[in-house]
Amino acid sequence: MNLMETKIRKIDKNQIDKNVIEEAGALLRAGRLVAFPTETVYGLGADALQEEAARKTYEAKGRPSDNPLIVHIADYEDLKKIAVNIPPETDMLAAHFWPGPLTMIFEKSELVPYGTTGGLDTVAVRMPEDPVAAELIRAAGGFVSAPSANTSGRPSPTTAEHVEEDLGGKIDMILDGGAVDIGLESTILDMTVSPPMILRPGAITAEMFESVIGPVDVDSTLLSAESSQAPKAPGMKYRHYAPKARLVIVEGDLREEILAIRQLAFAAAREGRKVGIIATSETLPFYNYGIVKNVGTRENEKTIARGLYRVLREFDEEDTDTIYSESFAAQGIGKAIMNRLEKAAGHQRIAASEIVKLQKYRRITFVSGTDSARGPMAAELLRHRDLEQEYVIHSRGMVVLFPEPANQKAEAIMKSAQMTLENHNSRQFDQEDMQEDALILTISESEKEKILAEYGAGKNVYTLNEFTGDNTEIPDPYGKPLTAYGECYEVLDRLITRLADKLNSITEEKAWQEK
Numbered sequence: 276m277n278l279m280e281t282k283i284r285k286i287d288k289n290q291i292d293k294n295v296i297e298e299a300g301a302l303l304r305a306g307r308l309v310a311f312p313t314e315t316v317y318g319l320g321a322d323a324l325q326e327e328a329a330r331k332t333y334e335a336k337g338r339p340s341d342n343p344l345i346v347h348i349a350d351y352e353d354l355k356k357i358a359v360n361i362p363p364e365t366d367m368l369a370a371h372f373w374p375g376p377l378t379m380i381f382e383k384s385e386l387v388p389y390g391t392t393g394g395l396d397t398v399a400v401r402m403p404e405d406p407v408a409a410e411l412i413r414a415a416g417g418f419v420s421a422p423s424a425n426t427s428g429r430p431s432p433t434t435a436e437h438v439e440e441d442l443g444g445k446i447d448m449i450l451d452g453g454a455v456d457i458g459l460e461s462t463i464l465d466m467t468v469s470p471p472m473i474l475r476p477g478a479i480t481a482e483m484f485e486s487v488i489g490p491v492d493v494d495s496t497l498l499s500a501e502s503s504q505a506p507k508a509p510g511m512k513y514r515h516y517a518p519k520a521r522l523v524i525v526e527g528d529l530r531e532e533i534l535a536i537r538q539l540a541f542a543a544a545r546e547g548r549k550v551g552i553i554a555t556s557e558t559l560p561f562y563n564y565g566i567v568k569n570v571g572t573r574e575n576e577k578t579i580a581r582g583l584y585r586v587l588r589e590f591d592e593e594d595t596d597t598i599y600s601e602s603f604a605a606q607g608i609g610k611a612i613m614n615r616l617e618k619a620a621g622h623q624r625i626a627a628s629e630i631v632k633l634q635k636y637r638r639i640t641f642v643s644g645t646d647s648a649r650g651p652m653a654a655e656l657l658r659h660r661d662l663e664q665e666y667v668i669h670s671r672g673m674v675v676l677f678p679e680p681a682n683q684k685a686e687a688i689m690k691s692a693q694m695t696l697e698n699h700n701s702r703q704f705d706q707e708d709m710q711e712d713a714l715i716l717t718i719s720e721s722e723k724e725k726i727l728a729e730y731g732a733g734k735n736v737y738t739l740n741e742f743t744g745d746n747t748e749i750p751d752p753y754g755k756p757l758t759a760y761g762e763c764y765e766v767l768d769r770l771i772t773r774l775a776d777k778l779n780s781i782t783e784e785k786a787w788q789e790k
């Protein structure tokens with residue numbers, strides 16, 4: 276395909292420049308291609324009544340020509356020119372949802388060429404709300420076919436820049452009206468069946484239809500991964516968009532999702548894999564591994580719909596191997612979000628609880644008398660081990676009156692091994708340290724007994740010797756020369772190696788290998 280010059284024209288929907296609209300309209304009337312903003316996604320416009328214009332549309336997108344186009348109108352009366360046997364509920368639906376993110380399917384009239392409908396006797400019709408779209412449609416003669424203005428197999432464009440990335444050099448003009456409002460394609464409702472059936476979820480939900488016309492059906496092939504039936508909207512059968520990286524949706528309650536994704540990202544980073552995370556404003560601070568992108572805020576799922584395709588496009592630019600995504604509420608616009616996400620993931624999901632279940636311990640606390648030498652040394656040694664799971668590792672003391680830095684000799688020994696206790700401040704062990712997911716390892720028997728006496732038995736409290744099955748006594752170097760700290764270090768180093776092995780064997784099942 277020869278490249279052409281793609282004109283880019285900025286346009287402000289609050290102050291529409293008639294000259295720009297006229298220029299774009301003339302191109303469409305001449306059978307050329309113009310991308311334009313709608314409230315859902317950018318569309319690749321062509322005159323819907325010219326067969327040849329449809330052919331060009333398929334070519335520019337690299338899209339199979341059995342995948343029909345949506346015809347966009349600006350005035351309700353125009354519907355009658357392209358559709359026949361329009362059912363009576365249509366008026367009510369149009370009154371509520373047009374102009375807006377709703378596409379309805381009807382039997383087509385003779386006026387609509389088969390090139391536009393992909394050979395079908397039905398036609399999909401939408402009346403977009405964006406005023407730029409409406410003005411353009413009028414300037415073009417009233418009927419503009421427009422698929423999403425992306426290359427087939429890429430996420431739909433939500434900005435003019437996305438359109439340019441995909442179609443620059445292949446189409447005549449892009450009207451740049453800034454970022455779109457909704458960010459996901461329109462809801463498609465098949466009006467040729469009774470009751471009408473949703474073929475593609477979008478911003479207008481089943482509940483919204485039901486409040487206007489009573490029950491509607493939902494195409495069952497939308498819901499399952501391995502349906503043998505073909506979806507009713509031909510476009511829904513294609514694995515719309517496959518990210519370059521493997522995309523996996525992590526499902527569960529939000530707390531579990533965060534814990535599971537943290538673990539998955541940790542495991543990936545440990546193996547030197549590059550991992551991406553689709554997170555939200557609320558969950559962003561919880562992730563410390565991988566490339567984390569904020570898709571929107573959970574307080575308003577509309578922002579997530581708006582951000583989804585942008586984030587997926589951004590990840591295609593990075594060399595991530597795997598992207599883990601949180602999941603979203605299956606209500607309202609959330610249904611459409613999950614539908615697009617699941618299509619992008621090829622329906623790959625993983626239950627967050629499966630991963631969380633394997634993580635018996637999430638924090639490891641070393642307990643010594645004053646939390647000034649052996650405890651902090653053990654903690655620092657463990658932090659430098661290669662662990663298969665992420666742990667919060669710290670130390671506590673049984674008799675800490677006020678916070679103090681680590682013992683200087685202990686620090687000197689750690690420094691000589693390229694570690695440091697510089698940031699350590701001793702802290703008293705208390706009730707808060709007795710959490711369910713804490714493994715408490717004491718330096719000597721006396722701390723263990725004290726904890727059990729004060730906080731009750733049945734918790735995960737062991738001496739370090741007991742837990743590692745190595746009975747080498749950990750000498751107390753307090754008040755002794757530096758060499759005593761050195762000897763203590765040697766013993767701790769050996770016990771911590773055994774501890775790391777043991778911890779790694781606990782998580783050996785490695786849920787993140789996603790069965």
Ligand code: TXA
Pocket residue numbers: 313315316317318319342343344345378380392395397398399401421422423424459460461462463474507508509510511
């Ligand atoms: O929000 C939208 O609908 C955007 C903007 C530009 O309006 N357009 C859009 O078009 O998403 P496209 O071509 O990317 O998706 C149209 C979907 C496809 O899945 C197609 O198979 C289906 O609509 N479709 C079109 N005509 C149909 C028909 N007669 N019967 C069943 N499905 C149809």
Ligand code: MG
Pocket residue numbers: 422423431
């Ligand atoms: Mg599309």
